[in-house]
Amino acid sequence: MSSTSPAATLTFLGAAGTVTGSKFLVETDGARLLVDCGLFQGPRQWRRRNWEPLPVDPLTIDAVVLTHSHLDHCGALPLLARHGFTGPVVCSPGTAALAAIVLRDAAHLEELEAEYARRDGYSKHTPALPLFDTDDAEKAITLLQPHTGDGPTRLPGGATVSLHRSAHILGSTFAVLDIGGVRTLFTGDMGRPVHPLLAPPAPAVDADVVVTESTYGARQHATTGRAVLAEAIVRTARRGGVCLLPAFAVDRTPSLLVVLARLRQDGAIPSLPVHVDSPMALRALEVYRRAAAAHDPQLRPEVTDELLSGVHLDAARGDSERLNYPAGPCIIISASGMATGGRVLHHLAAQLPDRRNTILLTGYQVPGTRGAALADGARQVKIHGEYVPVRAEVVVVDGFSAHADADELLAWFTTVHPPRTAYVVHGEPDSAATFARRLGDELDWNAVVPGYREKVALRARQE
Ligand SMILES: [Zn+2]
Numbered sequence: 001m002s003s004t005s006p007a008a009t010l011t012f013l014g015a016a017g018t019v020t021g022s023k024f025l026v027e028t029d030g031a032r033l034l035v036d037c038g039l040f041q042g043p044r045q046w047r048r049r050n051w052e053p054l055p056v057d058p059l060t061i062d063a064v065v066l067t068h069s070h071l072d073h074c075g076a077l078p079l080l081a082r083h084g085f086t087g088p089v090v091c092s093p094g095t096a097a098l099a100a101i102v103l104r105d106a107a108h109l110e111e112l113e114a115e116y117a118r119r120d121g122y123s124k125h126t127p128a129l130p131l132f133d134t135d136d137a138e139k140a141i142t143l144l145q146p147h148t149g150d151g152p153t154r155l156p157g158g159a160t161v162s163l164h165r166s167a168h169i170l171g172s173t174f175a176v177l178d179i180g181g182v183r184t185l186f187t188g189d190m191g192r193p194v195h196p197l198l199a200p201p202a203p204a205v206d207a208d209v210v211v212t213e214s215t216y217g218a219r220q221h222a223t224t225g226r227a228v229l230a231e232a233i234v235r236t237a238r239r240g241g242v243c244l245l246p247a248f249a250v251d252r253t254p255s256l257l258v259v260l261a262r263l264r265q266d267g268a269i270p271s272l273p274v275h276v277d278s279p280m281a282l283r284a285l286e287v288y289r290r291a292a293a294a295h296d297p298q299l300r301p302e303v304t305d306e307l308l309s310g311v312h313l314d315a316a317r318g319d320s321e322r323l324n325y326p327a328g329p330c331i332i333i334s335a336s337g338m339a340t341g342g343r344v345l346h347h348l349a350a351q352l353p354d355r356r357n358t359i360l361l362t363g364y365q366v367p368g369t370r371g372a373a374l375a376d377g378a379r380q381v382k383i384h385g386e387y388v389p390v391r392a393e394v395v396v397v398d399g400f401s402a403h404a405d406a407d408e409l410l411a412w413f414t415t416v417h418p419p420r421t422a423y424v425v426h427g428e429p430d431s432a433a434t435f436a437r438r439l440g441d442e443l444d445w446n447a448v449v450p451g452y453r454e455k456v457a458l459r460a461r462q463e
Pocket of ligand 1: 068070073168189
């Protein structure tokens with residue numbers, strides 16, 4: 001072990017002690033880089049950190065590397081831009097396309113929430129303010145710098161980064177950062193070999209340091225997701241009810257549309273109208289269609305533009321209100337996926353009180369969100385300042401996760417040499433601790449769970 005000062009350091013400014021808020025600061029004498037710049041979501045004690053000044057002056061950051069376009073990875077970019085950051089945000093073309101949609105939508109929701117809160121007087125801030133606004137989001141979007149070439153991208157301070165397919169959402173990548181003679185692999189969010197739309201992740205690469213997610217570090221995914229989904233839809237249709245699927249607009253909605261189309265083709269579910277009530281989901285679907293038309297290698301070869309444009313979209317735009325009182329059994333897909341905001345809140349308020357209906361939760365629900373409360377059997381949920389009774393059936397459909405589970409992650413890592421240190425992040429405390437233990441026990445890795453704002457040295461394996 002070297003006692004000299006390290007060539008680079010790494011500080012965990014998010015996704016440490018919790019799943020959300022991914023922000024990893026890498027510093028050398030010559031450069032200051034941020035890998036991901038996400039928002040905290042879920043419990044208030046984490047969300048309020050979004051309102052605190054960033055622990056690092058945005059003016060001093062040279063560049064951001066963005067692994068993918070989910071809000072807990074890119075959602076703080078507008079804050080960075082508002083406070084003076086003007087450097088490049090290096091990402092894949094798919095991430096740039098989807099991040100623009102996601103950031104515009106997030107700014108719009110922030111503005112809308114502040115507006116509701118002002119009108120109904122339930123804000124904790126006086127006057128109610130959005131965390132960031134459309135101007136901030138637009139500023140951030142201009143900084144997105146999609147990298148199209150095959151080789152690594154040059155960053156300030158002599159650093160380079162290469163981005164590799166991670167099969168989590170379209171454009172998602174793991175990042176391999178070379179800086180100060182040290183190679184660090186950031187998994188970002190690692191997807192799965194069984195994604196309905198995306199090609200399997202690229203193989204892991206040898207690195208001196210690994211920063212790995214652990215969302216499902218203590219769990220194995222069920223393989224019965226399709227059957228559970230189909231049975232719940234059949235049951236609900238028999239009752240004459242509505243199936244409401246809160247779903248992430250990006251990726252989960254197109255994935256669900258394809259899964260539903262296949263279930264219908266197989267005769268596993270009746271042919272019900274499918275309504276996608278999320279303008280963002282429809283915009284994101286367009287990005288998937290363009291990728292399919294261009295034969296993007298991120299997508300499975302069988303995922304064609306025809307398949308995506310063939311999904312049965314009954315009605316979609318602008319008629320949320322009418323959908324609150326559908327004429328008969330139907331499937332409504334709406335965002336956000338954890339029911340933290342967006343149009344799905346109006347649908348939940350309308351559908352939750354009716355016993356014939358079913359709420360189907362197909363994604364990860366961060367503790368503290370309405371989605372997590374529903375999954376845990378809450379009898380009421382608070383929506384727009386009012387308690388709504390939960391009489392509808394609530395079904396947690398496991399198996400559609402876009403995150404690798406513990407076994408899948410371990411299998412992915414078995415092909416590389418042990419790093420000098422692996423930092424286990426992006427997990428609730430139990431998941432991170434369990435996964436760190438398994439990396440140690442099963443792969444003989446030196447794996448630790450870092451603390452929020454902890455700073456560590458980056459050193460090469462053979463130093
Ligand atoms: Zn993600």
